[in-house]
Amino acid sequence: MKQELLTKLRLERASKRIDSIVLSSSLDRLLVMVWAATMVSKQEFRTAERFLEVPGEALDQSIESSWRIHEWELETFLNEVLSRQGADLGTATRNSNFDPRKWSSLAECINATKSLEEAEYLAMRQPTEVLEEMRRIAHRQFQWQSGLTNKLSVYRSTYLYAFKTAKAAFESKLGVSLEAFQKYGFALWTTALSSPHVAAIRNLEFLDVSEAEQRICADLISIQPSQLQQMNEELRSDNVEAAYKPSLLRQRPAVCVDGAPDHLFLPVPDILIERISAGIYYDVVAPNFAMTREMGERFEGYIFNLFSAQFGEFRVQRETTYTFKRHEVKTPDLFIGRTERLDCIVECKATRMPLRAKFGIGTAAIAERNELELAKAITQIWKYVAHKRLNLIPDDLSVTETTIGVVCTLDNWTVMSDNRRADFIAAAHQIAHEKHPEICDSDKIPITFCAVEDLELLIIGSNYETMVEALSIATDPQYAGWHVSHLHGRNFPGNGTQQNHPIIRSIKDSFPWLSKLEAKAASSD
Known part of the structure; x- marks a missing residue:
């Protein structure tokens, strides 16, 4: 009971700290301060200094610097400020020393936001594994680290x-x-x-x-x-x-x-x-099922274009159909290999990841529904391998002992989460057991998950052999949650972004x- 009271008091103090900032400055001056801080993060120091005193230490905006500005913290702070506009702030008091042109005031804003986050975590979170918490953090930060204007x-x-x-x-x-x-x-x-x-x-x-x-x-x-x-x-x-x-x-x-x-x-x-x-x-798109379906088809086309534009001299083939038990059946979405020898069988899933799922605050029903979609993608790959083994598919492609499956997703479902990857694969085993008895253990080829933004970085910074090898390495459970492009950089250093890539030209x-x-x-x- 005492600990609960202390946690509640800590949360109240942290919230009042933000209240005090709101009372101590007009909204427009806070907006300008945050904008200047954003310019510091972009290392546009002269631009920022027109509105904010920037100390010499803040000129180091490297990832290791304790003076580094993180835009996700600025976004959270602004949302808290905007949520308090016009609200009754109770017993909060104005800070007469707060000046939005001073770095110390910016530091107070960021530190107050961190204090609020820490207090809320203690008050609201249930015990959770470290990796699960890291996954939440990664979803919050990675988009900023890779660049919203990418x-x-x-x-x-x-x-x-x-x-x-x-x-x-x-x-x-x-x-x-x-x-x-x-x-x-x-x-x-x-x-x-x-x-x-x-x-x-x-x-x-x-x-x-x-x-x-x-x-x-x-x-x-x-x-x-x-x-x-x-x-x-x-x-x-x-x-x-x-x-x-x-x-x-x-x-x-x-x-x-x-x-x-x-x-x-x-x-x-x-x-x-x-x-x-x-x-x-x-x-x-989101409110319209027909458009969501068309988006899914375009996602498959986008992934095909990524591979074929970079690796056109190899075999990059889209899905086909065949007959099984008098029904027309679709193959997985993409096949990638050297002539007829398959290196990768790719299934694309444009299922969007709800905000609640990213941050572990969704309902069990949401989690199960999305887990099922990713599990089906795995089963689709295994089913193709089984049907090839049974000579049910009349194509010239061949599955080898090194062929892997790749589930390419629009959102990053498995970042920093070995548990989630294991859940998807376990669900796929269950589906295979219940609905596809023709799938045997030898058909269950290794699977890796790769979000599209990760795949873009991988393809642009690799050659065919290193790309396939990185995807293969990523099937190892010890690398669950890793970005495949990071694995590629770790194992094949020296491959930089190729600015002449056809996809980059098509952007222009x-x-x-x-x-x-x-x-x-x-x-x-």
């Missing part, structure tokens, strides 16, 4: 979600074309890299975006003060740690403040790029107007 990520999201019917649905639902939305977002982001607040409406004739379209786009990406209470109730009212609650900024990365209706604050500009790319999924072709925007930005410097 060009491959933007290209991939647009390829997957911006197909013809989705574009039409986007324009019908939101009143502006997807192309205009993305142009407007990139234009704002470019400006926000040099200024904490930007004009909501500007001259974008060179991008063929009208003023009327800009107003619609601005409304879609910005939070108005009058909207904060409702958005907080919808997104952040669950009794979950602040670090793992849905982020207001992921839906609306720009913030409006009272008295400046024509200006947008973009405190963490890179979130805007995610909103206009990956965010498209939640605008139109997909956004031809970006060159106009870059030229415009360069001319204004």
Whole structure:
């Protein structure tokens, strides 16, 4: 009982520490401070110093530096600040020494956020394995570490979600074309890299975006003060740690403040790029089953393009059909090998990972449903091997003793989690036993899981032989939860990103107007 009381008091103190910051500064000054901190993390020190005192030690933003700024902490802090706007902060007191231009005040904001996270963890979390907690942390941080503005990520999201019917649905639902939305977002982001607040409406004739379209786009990406209470109730009212609650900024990365209706604050500009790319999924694809199915088909095509563009001299083949017990059966999605000798059998799963599943706060039903989807992917691979052994498939491909299975996922289901990988494989064994008795133990080839962003890095930084070897190494249970690209770098050092990769060239072709925007930005410097 005493420990529970102490934990409760610690949580109250940590929350009041954030309350005090909110009382000690206007919202616009806090937004500018966070923007300047973001520029420090990008090592844009001269830009940051216009609004924030940056000590010499903070010029070291290496991963080992204790002065390093972590943008995921800034995002959590901002969400806590926004959730308190207009709220009754009770007995919290104003800190007269708080000055958003001083580094010590930024440090207080970050430390207060960490204190809140630690207090909430003690108050809310059940005993859990260390690796399970590391998985939650990895899901929170990895996206920032790999870069929200990663060009491959933007290209991939647009390829997957911006197909013809989705574009039409986007324009019908939101009143502006997807192309205009993305142009407007990139234009704002470019400006926000040099200024904490930007004009909501500007001259974008060179991008063929009208003023009327800009107003619609601005409304879609910005939070108005009058909207904060409702958005907080919808997104952040669950009794979950602040670090793992849905982020207001992921839906609306720009913030409006009272008295400046024509200006947008973009405190963490890179979130805007995610909103206009990956965010498209939640605008139109997620609510529509037919579009979700089409997205899955496009995901298979995207993975095929990744392999075939880089390894075209080898055999990269898509799925076929065959007859089994008078029914048409599909093979796995992709086959990769040297001529007819198979090195990898690939099954693609575009199942999105719910926020609750990422952070271990979902219901058992959600976990079981998603586990079943990944287990089915494994079983599909094993079933193909069994049917090849039984001479039921009339193709010239051959499975060898070194052939492996690869389950390629849109989200990273197994990062830092050997338990989750083991659960998927155990469920696949159960499905095989109950529904596919023709599968024997020799058909159950080794399986590795590889998220698409990991696969992109692997393919771009490897040759065919090292790529296959890295995937094979990743089937070893001791490497469960590892990124395959990291395993590749560890075992085959010296392979760097190949900037001439066909996928990278296609990114430039997909956004031809970006060159106009870059030229415009360069001319204004």
